[in-house]
Amino acid sequence: MPPKKIVDLGVACQPDFRKALASQKHVLVDPARDDKLQRVYAWLTANERDLAKHLVLAADAAIKYVLDGARTRRLDLNDPRVDKDERASVGTKLQYHVLEELKLDKVAPLDTIIENIPVELKSTVRKNWYIPVEGQCQVTMLIQLDLDEWEVSAWLMRTHRVLLNDGANQDKKRTISKANFNKYALQLIPPTPLGPEPLKTLSKLDSQVIFGKKGIKTRIAHLLSVLPNVILPRTSIALVGGTADDVMKRAREAKSSVAEDHGYLTLVGSWLPQQKALRELGFDPIGEPWVSISPEYLRKKTGPPMNLGLAPKKKSDKDFLALVNKLPVDVRNQWIKRFPDLR
Template structure:
């Protein structure tokens, strides 16, 4: 088993599954509860979760259930709803239950033996959900409600979203607006790619926008791709790991302002 903290591993697995289904870099989507995501597609998060949890915890998929942990067969079940549908083979077995609350950007993980006496009447394919009282009484918390990374696009007002996703405008102009609307908010790479969906040059356009962000909004953009910028941002409390970005106010940077500005503009035109 890996030595990384369980919370970090499971949170990363859940977030990856959600981002995979949203596929923002092709669809412009960033909210699992959006009307643009149909219910069948939303339900596939649970399936994607299974494989990402296995990978995150260095487990292998093997019968008789989904995997084996310390010699015990375990069923992995994920849901974006309020309950889990337990298949026939998982009933009366140890289940690792992962719940994603996309509305509140959080998730929890429970461990429970799903005895049939604690399950509601089944559907046509013999899947059965768990009685709420049984979950409260018998499920053991592996990870309590834990925050998921919130896509910064959710922070925009309706008017701001209309500007950022106005496809009649170029990516550079729309990204300039995005940074201006969200000063000192760390913006992950997937957000840049979502704004520039279906274009291969979104990151380059973001670099080119740095000067406009400064002249129009008075903000200095730093990006995690460049280690010196990542380290400078970290000194001021911004984690740019994973090639994230942030637009910082001069007063926050203080005496580092001129250094940050020079770093930012020096890489603004590189590809």
């Protein structure tokens, strides 16, 4: 079938018949004059939302869900044990994780609602998206995972029927004409590198310890000690713990031994004071990562004293102060000099 040509503005468009949504005939309008499209675009691209980082985190979660590393110990989609269907399923899983990351509900008649506007959400690990009948002529968020380049990209487009290719699959889904995608899709984020999986950087010996038969606390403590000053996604910490129910509890206990034995203070992006410390030391706290900070790294990150806004009666801050007190005296003093309210 020859490629579809660019469709001009003002051309009549009629979606395929569908039961759940009306199928009124309408004309193709300029995306810049499509009020609903522009409102959704403005919401998604608001500076404070930081869409790229949320999509990277959603992609990381989707990939790890498919790899099921806690059970299979697979860390890479290129692992020969990952079959073709599993790789393809990452796109489907990604949609749910995007909703979770953006704190959007799954709402009929499409996938969600943004600014009181129904929005279709489609993701793919291929070069195109399959638009269902109910998604025709709707505001659609299009996400692409390039697993070879290890990047995520996203666009927003009203997927008019006249902009879709004529051939349909057995589910009556149609792909988007490449020429019309290039003309009418609004880019939400450019190709953005996905986060690395730090567990893949482990030496063979360290990997044997971390994925060995010792207790979860011991294995996570070893991880924090051999990968200091590295962002460890929460999902990576959970992966080390395997299928146990109390992984994060054991991980929190591991921080104490790392402080006592190595002088490393582990910061967790779940709490505001620790988020502030992470930013000050050059780490992005989005996604609630774990970072064990070595004394050598702290010395290099010079700066004026800064209070973190700790509330000693708050349990998370009380526990953090107790962790600081487990550091060797010289290291503890170094932290207090940098962040006085750790005293």
